[in-house]
Amino acid sequence: MSKLLLIINPGSTSTKIGVFEDEKELFEETLRHTNEELKKYDKIVDQFQFRKDVILKVLKEKNFDIKNLDAVVGRGGMLKPVEGGTYAVNDEMIKDLRIGVQGPHASNLGGILAKAIGDELSIPSFIVDPVVTDELADVARLSGTPELPRVSKFHALNQKAVAKRFAKETGKKYEDLNLVIVHMGGGVSVGAHKNGKVVDVNNTLDGDGPFSPERAGSVPVGALIKMCFSGKYSEQEVYSKIVGKGGFVGYLNTNDVKGTIDKMKEGDKECEKIYKAFLYQITKAIGEMSAALNGKVDQIILTGGIAYSDTLIPDLISNVSWIAPVKVYPGEDELLALAQGGLRVLNGEEKAKEYK
Ligand SMILES: Nc1ncnc2c1ncn2[C@@H]1O[C@H](COP(=O)(O)OP(=O)(O)OP(=O)(O)O)[C@@H](O)[C@H]1O
Ligand SMILES: CCCC(=O)O
Numbered sequence: 001m002s003k004l005l006l007i008i009n010p011g012s013t014s015t016k017i018g019v020f021e022d023e024k025e026l027f028e029e030t031l032r033h034t035n036e037e038l039k040k041y042d043k044i045v046d047q048f049q050f051r052k053d054v055i056l057k058v059l060k061e062k063n064f065d066i067k068n069l070d071a072v073v074g075r076g077g078m079l080k081p082v083e084g085g086t087y088a089v090n091d092e093m094i095k096d097l098r099i100g101v102q103g104p105h106a107s108n109l110g111g112i113l114a115k116a117i118g119d120e121l122s123i124p125s126f127i128v129d130p131v132v133t134d135e136l137a138d139v140a141r142l143s144g145t146p147e148l149p150r151v152s153k154f155h156a157l158n159q160k161a162v163a164k165r166f167a168k169e170t171g172k173k174y175e176d177l178n179l180v181i182v183h184m185g186g187g188v189s190v191g192a193h194k195n196g197k198v199v200d201v202n203n204t205l206d207g208d209g210p211f212s213p214e215r216a217g218s219v220p221v222g223a224l225i226k227m228c229f230s231g232k233y234s235e236q237e238v239y240s241k242i243v244g245k246g247g248f249v250g251y252l253n254t255n256d257v258k259g260t261i262d263k264m265k266e267g268d269k270e271c272e273k274i275y276k277a278f279l280y281q282i283t284k285a286i287g288e289m290s291a292a293l294n295g296k297v298d299q300i301i302l303t304g305g306i307a308y309s310d311t312l313i314p315d316l317i318s319n320v321s322w323i324a325p326v327k328v329y330p331g332e333d334e335l336l337a338l339a340q341g342g343l344r345v346l347n348g349e350e351k352a353k354e355y356k
Pocket of ligand 2: 105131153154155156186187204205
């Protein structure tokens with residue numbers, strides 16, 4: 001018998017939801033949240049009720065009866081490092097998602113929203129391939145400071161989903177490919193996929209890699225230390241300069257890359273400066289991850305919301321196509337990937353992993 005699943009994917013600037021009958025998407029909605037709407041909440045976890053209400057309102061407007069659902073699947077968050085796969089949402093996980101044991105992140109809300117809605121309907125809730133999926137090569141874990149190892153926090157779900165999609169479309173196995181994958185959304189992650197494992201990737205939060213709509217990426221460490229001890233800012237204020245109010249928000253007070261490009265085309269010089277720096281930083285990161293694969297790159301893949309850009313994408317391709325051919329998968333395959341993860345468990349192909 002077919003299964004009906006509600007999928008919830010909270011991003012930093014949007015909540016994407018979908019209803020799937022098995023692998024068939026019945027409908028999908030991107031519920032965009034403006035800076036204005038989100039800035040009233042101190043912590044991301046405080047957005048729980050706001051996002052739950054928005055989701056249930058949209059389902060109601062669509063006359064969808066949630067009582068017919070078999071499961072709810074959310075994007076997983078900042079848990080302890082785990083291997084990839086589908087996890088049943090349990091109380092231990094909710095505790096860690098609420099705290100954000102590896103930091104705050106919109107996807108912490110995925111499991112929390114899934115369990116809240118699932119429990120109300122007495123149906124199971126899951127998360128799949130959380131952002132803390134960790135497959136780093138040992139050599140990539142050293143930062144140069146023993147107390148500060150590099151860690152894996154990135155768009156694991158979408159990076160894995162587009163990698164598998166590319167492998168399927170080209171008749172190859174993901175495990176036989178070397179790929180550099182760039183996800184460009186509210187955050188930007190650039191991963192080196194070697195034979196089916198993400199052996200290196202910038203920690204997309206916490207100040208590493210290119211800047212992005214809302215994040216600073218790598219910043220000069222000495223200056224950051226001075227800022228921390230200047231007495232002018234609380235820990236929370238400094239962190240939000242790196243994650244939340246960094247990148248485009250820091251420079252231009254907007255997280256809208258499309259709007260920035262539009263303004264640049266109308267002659268706005270400040271927008272042009274930031275756009276060019278954004279392009280430059282992503283180009284450098286692709287070069288870095290290509291070197292991590294010893295230059296043996298089968299394909300560069302560009303994905304995420306910003307990959308819809310008819311300006312940035314041609315510029316990026318022109319900068320990096322000397323390394324390897326470039327394929328573009330705009331947006332995300334995350335909803336389907338979450339549905340597939342939930343279905344594998346509901347259909348008995350896989351046992352849900354237990355989070356401890
Ligand atoms: N056609 C376009 N051209 C340029 N930028 C675009 C276009 N369409 C969307 N974007 C940009 O994509 C960004 C949002 O991307 P996305 O929806 O993937 O983010 P998110 O899901 O909130 O975060 P994340 O992907 O990090 O989880 C916004 O800055 C938006 O302006
Ligand atoms: C932590 C990776 C996901 C994101 O940047 O939003």
